[in-house]
Amino acid sequence: MIDIDVLTGKYLYAIIRCADRRVIPACGIHERGARVYTIPYRNLAAVVSDSPYEEYDSSRRNMLAHTRVLEAVMQQYTILPICFGVVAPDADTISERLLVRSYNDLEAQLDELDGRIELGLKAFWTDEQFFRSLADQDPGIRTLRQSIVGRPPERTYYDRIRLGELVEQAVAQRRYEESERILASLRPLARSVIVHPVLTDRMLVNASFLINRSEEAHFDQAVRDLDANVGPQVLFKYVGPVPPYNFVNLNVHWS
Structure with missing residues (x-):
């Protein structure tokens, strides 16, 4: 006490x-x-x-x-x-x-x-088979993966490293394309946008938006429309208003 x-x-x-x-x-x-x-x-x-x-x-x-x-x-x-x-x-x-x-x-x-508020939006891929399906859609990944099947691990070491790199590149490209599509529909409604690094493999958007308080209902509807349009393969986590830490530069010290 x-x-x-x-x-x-x-x-x-x-x-x-x-x-x-x-x-x-x-x-x-x-x-x-x-x-x-x-x-x-x-x-x-x-x-x-x-x-x-x-x-x-x-x-x-x-x-x-x-x-x-x-x-x-x-x-x-x-x-x-x-x-x-x-x-x-x-x-x-x-x-x-x-x-x-x-x-x-x-x-x-x-x-x-x-007169402004901060809102936060995260988006995640939900499909557990996403990475496999992405690999199936890429001819280069599919061909390299098939060439590894049935061969001894010691003879495919570098091929497996290369396969992992190709999958990582494909995921990054897909993340960029889908995140830009999501952000493009919300940026015009915001005074300012900060895009943060993604925190997990399945995360494709991690962003904070500064909007006019009077536009909150409009922004809410835009997020609902996105959710309806992208379908169940993407999960949105939408929070706010939250304290606007991301749009404040305040370094407090007593020295």
Whole structure:
């Protein structure tokens, strides 16, 4: 249990537009659900809760508490989210070394995000036979694979390496073609798009979209249309609105 007497630090969640000190209807990251409030400077404010000045474990509980505060703040404000685990020694440090020092940059980033939201989309191939069917469709792969059948492993070592390379190239080409087809239908609806690296062999799209909040229903429908058009061979995972980490450049430090 946390001793209130040692809560001299300030745990940071986000930067918002707010000219006065306000209490945010959310529970902070600490065991007792510390009060979440703002530390203002001019028309900006840091969203914080009282905290020990120490590092936080990236446990599921702590990460979830951090995210829930961001979600609560997003209900009322445009936010610049701060990554998990940032703690300042006191309120003056936040004012002087973040809000004052970076005021113009924070203002500009909030201007860019005003009235906009981040949405995330991942797409996966679902067919377990996908790689086999892809190999069957490629004459070069099919011929090399057939030439290996029935031959001793020691005599086909380099052929098998080459076969793996050809399959990898074919998958990459198919991923590029299908991902571009998906992204081409969504890019015109977004203010900005960030395409992230794929994380698994079956993933073909991993992207974040910054869109006007007023266009959310339109974007939702575009994703539903994609899902209907590509059929069951592709699974879409669509999330949002989420804290716009991917469209914020915020490096918080106290040095």
